[in-house]
């Protein structure tokens with residue numbers, strides 16, 4: 001829940017890329033995400049609020065679940081590219097969305 005890039009995520013991805021030589025990073029969001037839904041509806045509280053606030057800034061006024069998920073995924077892709085691609089020029093970072101209702105993955109997101 002709450003597909004966002006932070007220092008812990010970046011350090012794990014960096015390890016996979018730099019030490020394990022992973023050539024591809026896929027940021028996989030999903031429809032029906034409770035965190036994205038909470039960001040759309042502005043009803044977060046508790047410790048998760050920091051994550052929801054970050055997603056809220058990313059999705060802006062977007063109310064559509066799929067479009068908001070795509071925005072969040074694309075933001076994460078760009079964060080990882082910014083952090084890792086200069087040191088790993090051959091690295092590919094792509095975004096995708098898992099459709100929770102039908103079980104398919106959309107690799108061609110908006």
Ligand SMILES: [Zn+2]
Nearest residue numbers: 001002033034
């Ligand atoms: Zn989720």
